[in-house]
Amino acid sequence: MSAPLLSTHGLVARYGDFQALYGIDFEIAAGEIVALIGANGAGKSTLLKSIMGLLRVAPDMVKLDGRPVGGTKPHRIVAEGVAIVPEGRRLFVGMSVIDNLRVAIDHAGRPAANGWTLERLYGLFPMLKEKQAVPVQSLSGGQQQMVAIGRALLSQPRVLLCDEISLGLAPKVVKEIYQSLPSISEAGTAIVLVEQDIGLARATSNRLYCMLEGRVSLTGRSAEISREAIGEAYFGGAHAVA
Numbered sequence: 001m002s003a004p005l006l007s008t009h010g011l012v013a014r015y016g017d018f019q020a021l022y023g024i025d026f027e028i029a030a031g032e033i034v035a036l037i038g039a040n041g042a043g044k045s046t047l048l049k050s051i052m053g054l055l056r057v058a059p060d061m062v063k064l065d066g067r068p069v070g071g072t073k074p075h076r077i078v079a080e081g082v083a084i085v086p087e088g089r090r091l092f093v094g095m096s097v098i099d100n101l102r103v104a105i106d107h108a109g110r111p112a113a114n115g116w117t118l119e120r121l122y123g124l125f126p127m128l129k130e131k132q133a134v135p136v137q138s139l140s141g142g143q144q145q146m147v148a149i150g151r152a153l154l155s156q157p158r159v160l161l162c163d164e165i166s167l168g169l170a171p172k173v174v175k176e177i178y179q180s181l182p183s184i185s186e187a188g189t190a191i192v193l194v195e196q197d198i199g200l201a202r203a204t205s206n207r208l209y210c211m212l213e214g215r216v217s218l219t220g221r222s223a224e225i226s227r228e229a230i231g232e233a234y235f236g237g238a239h240a241v242a
Protein backbone atom coordinates (compact mmCIF):
# COMPACT_ATOMS: atom_id res chain seq x y z
CA MET A 1 0.00 0.00 0.00
CA SER A 2 1.22 3.53 -0.73
CA ALA A 3 1.64 5.98 2.16
CA PRO A 4 -1.56 6.13 4.18
CA LEU A 5 -3.78 9.14 3.71
CA LEU A 6 -5.61 8.49 6.97
CA SER A 7 -4.39 6.31 9.82
CA THR A 8 -5.08 5.58 13.47
CA HIS A 9 -2.42 4.52 15.96
CA GLY A 10 -3.24 2.65 19.15
CA LEU A 11 -6.54 4.51 19.18
CA VAL A 12 -8.51 4.18 22.39
CA ALA A 13 -11.97 5.68 22.87
CA ARG A 14 -14.33 5.88 25.81
CA TYR A 15 -17.91 6.81 26.57
CA GLY A 16 -17.47 8.04 30.13
CA ASP A 17 -16.17 5.07 32.15
CA PHE A 18 -16.87 2.60 29.35
CA GLN A 19 -13.92 1.83 27.08
CA ALA A 20 -15.18 1.06 23.56
CA LEU A 21 -11.90 0.87 21.61
CA TYR A 22 -8.64 -0.76 22.74
CA GLY A 23 -5.72 0.36 20.58
CA ILE A 24 -6.95 0.41 16.97
CA ASP A 25 -4.31 0.54 14.22
CA PHE A 26 -6.01 1.34 10.94
CA GLU A 27 -4.90 2.86 7.64
CA ILE A 28 -6.26 3.73 4.23
CA ALA A 29 -4.53 5.13 1.14
CA ALA A 30 -5.92 7.51 -1.50
CA GLY A 31 -8.29 5.70 -3.86
CA GLU A 32 -8.68 2.64 -1.66
CA ILE A 33 -11.97 1.13 -0.52
CA VAL A 34 -11.58 -0.43 2.91
CA ALA A 35 -14.42 -2.28 4.62
CA LEU A 36 -14.95 -2.32 8.36
CA ILE A 37 -16.98 -5.29 9.52
CA GLY A 38 -17.90 -6.72 12.90
CA ALA A 39 -20.91 -7.63 15.02
CA ASN A 40 -23.20 -5.08 16.65
CA GLY A 41 -21.30 -3.20 19.32
CA ALA A 42 -17.84 -4.18 18.00
CA GLY A 43 -16.84 -0.50 17.80
CA LYS A 44 -17.12 0.33 14.10
CA SER A 45 -19.18 3.51 14.51
CA THR A 46 -17.02 4.52 17.47
CA LEU A 47 -13.93 4.33 15.25
CA LEU A 48 -15.59 6.59 12.67
CA LYS A 49 -16.75 9.02 15.38
CA SER A 50 -13.22 9.12 16.82
CA ILE A 51 -11.79 9.98 13.39
CA MET A 52 -14.40 12.72 12.88
CA GLY A 53 -13.56 14.40 16.20
CA LEU A 54 -16.90 13.46 17.75
CA LEU A 55 -15.13 11.68 20.62
CA ARG A 56 -12.09 12.86 22.56
CA VAL A 57 -8.92 11.15 21.42
CA ALA A 58 -5.24 12.12 21.68
CA PRO A 59 -3.75 14.03 18.69
CA ASP A 60 -1.29 11.28 17.69
CA MET A 61 -4.01 8.62 17.59
CA VAL A 62 -5.41 9.92 14.26
CA LYS A 63 -3.20 11.11 11.40
CA LEU A 64 -4.12 12.66 8.10
CA ASP A 65 -1.21 12.83 5.61
CA GLY A 66 0.94 11.80 8.56
CA ARG A 67 -0.08 14.89 10.57
CA PRO A 68 -1.71 14.41 13.98
CA VAL A 69 -5.38 15.43 13.84
CA GLY A 70 -6.90 13.38 16.69
CA GLY A 71 -9.39 15.39 18.72
CA THR A 72 -9.71 18.10 16.06
CA LYS A 73 -13.25 19.56 16.02
CA PRO A 74 -15.59 17.94 13.47
CA HIS A 75 -15.98 21.06 11.29
CA ARG A 76 -12.18 21.35 11.07
CA ILE A 77 -11.86 17.68 10.14
CA VAL A 78 -14.42 18.21 7.37
CA ALA A 79 -12.39 21.20 6.17
CA GLU A 80 -9.29 18.97 6.19
CA GLY A 81 -11.06 16.63 3.77
CA VAL A 82 -12.79 13.93 5.81
CA ALA A 83 -16.57 13.51 5.48
CA ILE A 84 -19.04 11.06 6.97
CA VAL A 85 -22.29 9.58 5.71
CA PRO A 86 -23.69 8.90 9.17
CA GLU A 87 -25.77 5.94 10.23
CA GLY A 88 -29.41 6.99 9.84
CA ARG A 89 -28.44 9.66 7.27
CA ARG A 90 -29.26 12.71 9.47
CA LEU A 91 -30.66 14.84 6.66
CA PHE A 92 -32.22 18.25 7.31
CA VAL A 93 -35.88 17.29 7.41
CA GLY A 94 -38.21 20.01 6.09
CA MET A 95 -35.58 21.14 3.60
CA SER A 96 -35.48 20.22 -0.07
CA VAL A 97 -32.86 18.01 -1.71
CA ILE A 98 -31.04 21.01 -3.17
CA ASP A 99 -31.04 22.89 0.14
CA ASN A 100 -29.59 19.84 1.91
CA LEU A 101 -26.85 19.74 -0.74
CA ARG A 102 -26.22 23.51 -0.58
CA VAL A 103 -25.42 23.25 3.12
CA ALA A 104 -22.44 21.10 2.17
CA ILE A 105 -21.38 23.45 -0.64
CA ASP A 106 -21.48 26.39 1.78
CA HIS A 107 -19.29 24.51 4.26
CA ALA A 108 -16.93 22.86 1.77
CA GLY A 109 -13.34 22.80 2.92
CA ARG A 110 -11.68 23.46 -0.40
CA PRO A 111 -12.77 25.01 -3.71
CA ALA A 112 -14.60 22.70 -6.08
CA ALA A 113 -12.00 22.91 -8.89
CA ASN A 114 -11.62 19.31 -10.13
CA GLY A 115 -13.83 18.33 -7.24
CA TRP A 116 -17.47 17.51 -6.75
CA THR A 117 -19.97 19.91 -8.28
CA LEU A 118 -23.75 19.60 -8.39
CA GLU A 119 -23.46 18.68 -12.05
CA ARG A 120 -21.01 15.85 -11.39
CA LEU A 121 -23.19 14.62 -8.55
CA TYR A 122 -26.26 14.63 -10.79
CA GLY A 123 -24.28 12.46 -13.21
CA LEU A 124 -23.65 9.98 -10.40
CA PHE A 125 -27.23 10.01 -9.06
CA PRO A 126 -29.61 11.46 -11.73
CA MET A 127 -32.48 11.19 -9.23
CA LEU A 128 -31.01 14.08 -7.25
CA LYS A 129 -31.55 16.43 -10.17
CA GLU A 130 -35.10 15.21 -10.82
CA LYS A 131 -36.06 15.59 -7.15
CA GLN A 132 -34.07 18.69 -6.28
CA ALA A 133 -37.09 20.72 -5.13
CA VAL A 134 -38.65 17.86 -3.16
CA PRO A 135 -38.50 17.87 0.67
CA VAL A 136 -36.15 15.08 1.71
CA GLN A 137 -38.71 13.42 3.99
CA SER A 138 -40.85 12.61 0.90
CA LEU A 139 -38.05 10.54 -0.66
CA SER A 140 -37.60 6.79 -0.35
CA GLY A 141 -34.88 5.47 1.96
CA GLY A 142 -32.59 4.81 -0.98
CA GLN A 143 -33.09 8.28 -2.39
CA GLN A 144 -32.41 9.80 1.02
CA GLN A 145 -29.19 7.80 1.17
CA MET A 146 -28.14 9.28 -2.17
CA VAL A 147 -28.75 12.77 -0.76
CA ALA A 148 -26.64 11.87 2.28
CA ILE A 149 -23.80 10.58 0.08
CA GLY A 150 -24.13 13.61 -2.20
CA ARG A 151 -23.99 15.98 0.74
CA ALA A 152 -20.81 14.31 1.99
CA LEU A 153 -19.19 14.42 -1.48
CA LEU A 154 -19.91 18.13 -1.90
CA SER A 155 -17.73 18.85 1.11
CA GLN A 156 -14.88 17.66 -1.22
CA PRO A 157 -13.63 14.77 0.89
CA ARG A 158 -10.34 13.00 0.36
CA VAL A 159 -11.66 10.39 2.77
CA LEU A 160 -15.33 9.38 2.80
CA LEU A 161 -16.55 7.45 5.85
CA CYS A 162 -19.78 5.51 5.17
CA ASP A 163 -21.64 4.11 8.17
CA GLU A 164 -23.96 1.27 7.14
CA ILE A 165 -25.25 2.89 3.96
CA SER A 166 -27.11 -0.27 2.89
CA LEU A 167 -29.08 -0.63 6.11
CA GLY A 168 -32.82 -1.05 5.54
CA LEU A 169 -32.61 -0.58 1.77
CA ALA A 170 -33.98 -2.87 -0.94
CA PRO A 171 -31.31 -5.04 -2.65
CA LYS A 172 -31.80 -3.23 -5.98
CA VAL A 173 -31.14 0.15 -4.34
CA VAL A 174 -28.15 -1.20 -2.42
CA LYS A 175 -26.73 -2.40 -5.74
CA GLU A 176 -27.25 1.02 -7.32
CA ILE A 177 -25.56 2.80 -4.43
CA TYR A 178 -22.65 0.36 -4.27
CA GLN A 179 -22.13 0.67 -8.02
CA SER A 180 -21.45 4.37 -7.48
CA LEU A 181 -18.54 3.73 -5.12
CA PRO A 182 -15.80 2.79 -7.65
CA SER A 183 -16.35 6.03 -9.58
CA ILE A 184 -15.87 7.92 -6.32
CA SER A 185 -12.71 6.06 -5.33
CA GLU A 186 -11.23 6.09 -8.85
CA ALA A 187 -11.04 9.87 -8.57
CA GLY A 188 -8.72 9.37 -5.58
CA THR A 189 -11.15 9.55 -2.67
CA ALA A 190 -10.49 6.91 -0.02
CA ILE A 191 -13.68 5.17 1.15
CA VAL A 192 -14.16 3.51 4.53
CA LEU A 193 -17.25 1.29 4.43
CA VAL A 194 -18.89 0.09 7.62
CA GLU A 195 -21.03 -2.74 6.31
CA GLN A 196 -23.08 -5.49 7.98
CA ASP A 197 -23.36 -7.54 4.80
CA ILE A 198 -20.04 -9.38 4.84
CA GLY A 199 -20.36 -10.67 1.26
CA LEU A 200 -21.00 -7.16 -0.02
CA ALA A 201 -18.18 -5.73 2.10
CA ARG A 202 -15.72 -8.29 0.77
CA ALA A 203 -16.79 -7.92 -2.86
CA THR A 204 -16.61 -4.12 -2.80
CA SER A 205 -13.42 -3.48 -0.85
CA ASN A 206 -9.69 -3.76 -1.57
CA ARG A 207 -8.94 -4.54 2.06
CA LEU A 208 -10.98 -5.17 5.15
CA TYR A 209 -10.72 -4.90 8.90
CA CYS A 210 -12.83 -7.04 11.19
CA MET A 211 -13.50 -5.70 14.67
CA LEU A 212 -14.41 -7.67 17.76
CA GLU A 213 -15.15 -6.10 21.15
CA GLY A 214 -13.20 -2.92 20.50
CA ARG A 215 -10.18 -4.53 18.84
CA VAL A 216 -9.11 -5.39 15.29
CA SER A 217 -9.49 -9.17 15.10
CA LEU A 218 -8.47 -9.58 11.43
CA THR A 219 -7.16 -7.46 8.56
CA GLY A 220 -5.93 -8.17 5.05
CA ARG A 221 -6.75 -8.03 1.36
CA SER A 222 -10.45 -8.80 0.92
CA ALA A 223 -9.94 -11.24 -1.94
CA GLU A 224 -7.37 -13.21 0.02
CA ILE A 225 -9.19 -13.64 3.34
CA SER A 226 -11.16 -16.88 3.69
CA ARG A 227 -14.73 -17.03 4.93
CA GLU A 228 -13.57 -19.24 7.77
CA ALA A 229 -11.05 -16.64 8.92
CA ILE A 230 -13.73 -13.94 8.78
CA GLY A 231 -16.17 -16.14 10.72
CA GLU A 232 -13.64 -16.67 13.47
CA ALA A 233 -12.63 -13.02 13.64
CA TYR A 234 -16.25 -11.84 13.55
CA PHE A 235 -17.59 -14.04 16.32
CA GLY A 236 -14.39 -14.77 18.22
CA GLY A 237 -14.72 -18.51 17.58
CA ALA A 238 -15.02 -21.02 14.78
CA HIS A 239 -18.23 -20.06 12.96
CA ALA A 240 -19.07 -20.21 9.27
CA VAL A 241 -20.15 -17.07 7.43
CA ALA A 242 -22.50 -17.21 4.44
Ligand SMILES: Nc1ncnc2c1ncn2[C@@H]1O[C@H](COP(=O)(O)OP(=O)(O)OP(=O)(O)O)[C@@H](O)[C@H]1O
Nearest residue numbers: 015018019020038039040041042043044045046047
Ligand atom coordinates in the same frame (compact mmCIF):
# COMPACT_ATOMS: atom_id res chain seq x y z
N1 LIG B 1 -23.17 7.01 23.21
C1 LIG B 1 -22.73 5.90 23.81
N2 LIG B 1 -22.65 5.83 25.16
C2 LIG B 1 -22.19 4.71 25.77
N3 LIG B 1 -21.79 3.60 25.12
C3 LIG B 1 -21.87 3.62 23.78
C4 LIG B 1 -22.35 4.77 23.05
N4 LIG B 1 -22.31 4.48 21.74
C5 LIG B 1 -21.83 3.22 21.63
N5 LIG B 1 -21.57 2.71 22.86
C6 LIG B 1 -21.03 1.37 23.15
O1 LIG B 1 -19.75 1.29 22.52
C7 LIG B 1 -19.57 -0.01 21.98
C8 LIG B 1 -19.26 0.12 20.50
O2 LIG B 1 -20.43 0.65 19.85
P1 LIG B 1 -20.46 1.03 18.30
O3 LIG B 1 -21.74 1.75 18.05
O4 LIG B 1 -19.19 1.69 17.94
O5 LIG B 1 -20.51 -0.41 17.64
P2 LIG B 1 -20.74 -0.80 16.12
O6 LIG B 1 -19.71 -1.81 15.79
O7 LIG B 1 -20.81 0.41 15.29
O8 LIG B 1 -22.14 -1.52 16.21
P3 LIG B 1 -23.53 -1.24 15.43
O9 LIG B 1 -23.46 -2.11 14.25
O10 LIG B 1 -24.53 -1.71 16.45
O11 LIG B 1 -23.61 0.22 15.13
C9 LIG B 1 -20.83 -0.80 22.28
O12 LIG B 1 -20.61 -1.56 23.44
C10 LIG B 1 -21.86 0.27 22.53
O13 LIG B 1 -22.86 -0.18 23.43
